[in-house]
Amino acid sequence: MSEWWTYRLEDFLLFSPRIYWRLVEAQNAALWPLQLATTAAGLALILLILRRPGVARLWTGLVLGLLWAFVAWSFLLQRYEPINWAMAYAVPAFFAQALMLLGAAALPGGPAFGRRDAIGATGLALALAGLALYPVLPLVASRRLASAEVFGLAPDPTAVVTLGLLLAARGRWLAVLLPIPLLWCLFSGLTLRAMDEGQAWLLFAAAALVLLLAVLRLIPRGSRGDTPRAGA
Numbered sequence: 459m460s461e462w463w464t465y466r467l468e469d470f471l472l473f474s475p476r477i478y479w480r481l482v483e484a485q486n487a488a489l490w491p492l493q494l495a496t497t498a499a500g501l502a503l504i505l506l507i508l509r510r511p512g513v514a515r516l517w518t519g520l521v522l523g524l525l526w527a528f529v530a531w532s533f534l535l536q537r538y539e540p541i542n543w544a545m546a547y548a549v550p551a552f553f554a555q556a557l558m559l560l561g562a563a564a565l566p567g568g569p570a571f572g573r574r575d576a577i578g579a580t581g582l583a584l585a586l587a588g589l590a591l592y593p594v595l596p597l598v599a600s601r602r603l604a605s606a607e608v609f610g611l612a613p614d615p616t617a618v619v620t621l622g623l624l625l626a627a628r629g630r631w632l633a634v635l636l637p638i639p640l641l642w643c644l645f646s647g648l649t650l651r652a653m654d655e656g657q658a659w660l661l662f663a664a665a666a667l668v669l670l671l672a673v674l675r676l677i678p679r680g681s682r683g684d685t686p687r688a689g690a
Contacts, residue, residue, distance in 0.1 A: 473541045475653040479605040481537045482612060486604055489532070489611055493593075496525065496610025500589045500619050504582055507626050511571040515627070518571070519563025522620055525610040527556035533612060548642070552613070555638040559620075562631045569627030569635070577671045581625025584664060588618035595657055614661060617642045621668045628675065636672055640665050 486493065499521050507514045530552030539545035562568040571578075592615040593606040609615040617639040624635055643665035650658035 475655065477541060478653065479601060481533075481541075482607055483602065483604045485533050485537060485611055486606065486608070493608040493611060496608060497589055497593075499525075500585065500609045503623060504585055507571045507582065507623065514571040515568050516563050518623055518627075519559045519561075519568065522623070523556045523559035523563065525616060526552050526559060526620070529611065529613050529616050530556065544645070548613075548645070551638050551641075555635070558631075558634055558638075562635060567629065567631070569624065569629045569631045571627050573628060577675055578626040580667070580671060581622045583622070584625065584667070585619045585622030588615045588622060588664075591660075592618075599655065599657065613642060614646050617646075618661070618664050621664065625668060625671055625675065632672060633676060636668070640669060 503514070503518050503521060506517055530549050534545050534549045534552060539549065589609050592612070593608055595601075595607070596603050596605050607615050609619045621636065621639045621643075624632060624639075643661040647658040647661035647665070650661065
């Protein structure tokens with residue numbers, strides 16, 4: 459029996475890249491034109507955060523919660539789980555994320571979108587990139603456009619857009635809402651690397667950026683050395 463350190467990442471892949479992208483194509487074909495509605499919903503959330511931050515918490519949590527549950531049921535459970543046993547763990551995690559997003563929208567002390575700063579602006583830019591970039595990645599990777607991953611239908615852009623939107627918020631709920639999307643980016647990025655797909659680095663970069671900015675967001679302002687000076 460070979461030693462564990464002789465295995466490569468692709469040795470753990472349970473399916474071919476062609477099969478995976480066929481799953482995405484099947485998802486898109488079955489649900490068209492829902493892609494237009496979910497993308498419009500993502501853009502609406504960004505505009506809501508910018509223009510009506512007072513009501514953004516309710517609608518952001520509601521829309522994201524429903525879409526995480528929908529992706530868990532329609533893609534992970536119905537399509538991905540038959541070829542990847544790890545989805546038996548991912549599906550409950552996605553449903554848990556959906557419940558937490560809904561709870562953040564409904565319960566007191568949820569994420570607040572009232573303040574604008576560089577971290578929030580970066581988060582909204584990341585969310586916008588997730589909405590706009592993922593649908594055109596097949597053109598860069600020389601795949602069929604039918605295999606485009608879309609926010610609200612595929613897990614990767616859904617996680618990236620969610621992370622971006624959450625960065626635009628403040629509050630203790632962020633420590634609860636960020637881990638599952640970050641872990642999914644890591645897991646899916648490793649899967650894509652095993653498939654020799656360059657877009658894996660997009661997930662790694664997004665996760666690293668969000669983790670860094672989230673740490674800055676969650677650190678109390680006084681701990682960063684920016685407390686007011688005496689007599690100010």
